Amino acid sequence: MTTALLRAALVGLAIVSMLVERAFAEPVVRPDLADRVGGREDVTFADLVRLVVPGTAGNETMDVREIGSETAEDLEPASMATLRLTAVPVRSGGQDRMALLLDFGRGRDVVGLAILALFDVAGEPRLLDAANVASGDHTYFLDPTRLTVGIGDDLLAIGSKHANSSQGYTTVPLVLLRNDRLELVDMIFAFDERTCAYERTQRLDLQQSAQEPFSDIVATVTELTTPSGHDCGKAPVPEAGTRTITVTYRWDAGEHRYIPDSDAFDALARESEGRF
Template sequence: MISILSRLMLACLLLPSIWTVARAEAVSFPELSSTIPGHQDATYFDLAKMIVPDLQAGDNGFYNGSAPIEMRDILGGNDGGSAPETINLPNAAVLAIKAGGKERLAMLLDLGQAQDSAEGFAVLALYDLTGKPKLLDAVNVGTDQGTYFRDPGKLAIGPGDDALITMSTHFNSNQGYVGTILILVRNDRFEPIDQINTFDENVCAYKRTQDLSFQTRGSEKPYAAIRVTVTDATKPSGESCEEPAPKAVSHDISVTYHWDKTGSRYVRNSDAFEKLSAENEKRF
């Protein structure tokens, strides 16, 4: 009996340190003309117009407009893409989140690419829907041609807080490039946690993928630790090719982010993802 009680007590002590795998949260793509739940007098189109003030419905099922409002790039600096002169928006992705113990709505609008830009321009917007819909913050999260919420699109990092995850990507005939951004919502503003760049190849002799997974540990306050793992896997195709086939191999690369109370930001425990990005660039 004592042995059983001891094991139960040990299990309870260990529970706070257990890593929790992030679950997929449904991202929705409502018609912009549809009403916002709980707001019969407001639509998602009204939210989008807070980003693109002259947005209007077109004849082709798209919504057309020109320049969006001024906003900063989530990663800082001027490395982000430029908004196109003419916007053709088919829809927007929305995701309900918690921030500072409050219900918020995140909306992602991919506005496309300017002619002279290699990167797209994608707006991540934060809204307060508790009363009349209000825009709280907006940032450009586009780092490549197309931008989306990842799966999962958010991570619970506290009882009343979620972190967001976006991805920008493009593909050619046998290569795929993905830039993932972890984003904290604090004081109703978006703050970057980190960017993780991965690279996939699919050639005659083999397929190499770099897949991401996310875990949190809720024992840390005010925000949980976040562990991100890249599984780098190479699988021979079995085809007869000019190039030799590599051996099947798979290994994990993990980085953990902890909240630094002194700096009021997440800090990583390793530069492993920077090294991975540098190694990947050699394979481009």
């Protein structure tokens, strides 16, 4: 191969690598209802939404469970006009699927209403599973959204947030897509607060290791405390600092599910609740 051809080949490989990395790093799209699914002329995102919501008048109920519970709930959106759609291509059982997040914000009788729905869109669209994943007024896919944890199965990371003037509450459901079902791995709680004397934030990071049949999932919450330096009278001022809380989820072949190696996140949630 000549030098010029070799250089061209290397440039081509670099471009392909960049495109692959970008496609994985940015898999999420925010479609309109009229947008076509996967470039198809015969299927729109409105068609997928109709498989979850019977109509579009805004007063329909959806017979879906809360994530992690098989109990069916009649959930009703406050208004279809508030619907925000987010879609991501995923894998489940070795098959190409699509996950669609329908975030309605507040529901009529619930704090938040956001339906995570799994579809087969290879032929005639089929709704495979759906569940309410909201615990706050705004629900969204985290970054990274998708971890390829199994040979043919992905895990989705979702954030659901509620805030007031000085505190922010975020619940993160980790959802495994296995056998075309949404399986809850865990719900991780993060708490932010800002006072006159200090600001404290908690941020989640997810990593995975190469294991079979399912990767280990390493979740780390980093808590950062920063004093404001203001004169706040007798208000207590915590020391500046950073601490990390890490939990590793490992696949249990006998239980057929992920199991955490400690209850550190439960302890952190109880500690945070004491500061509400």
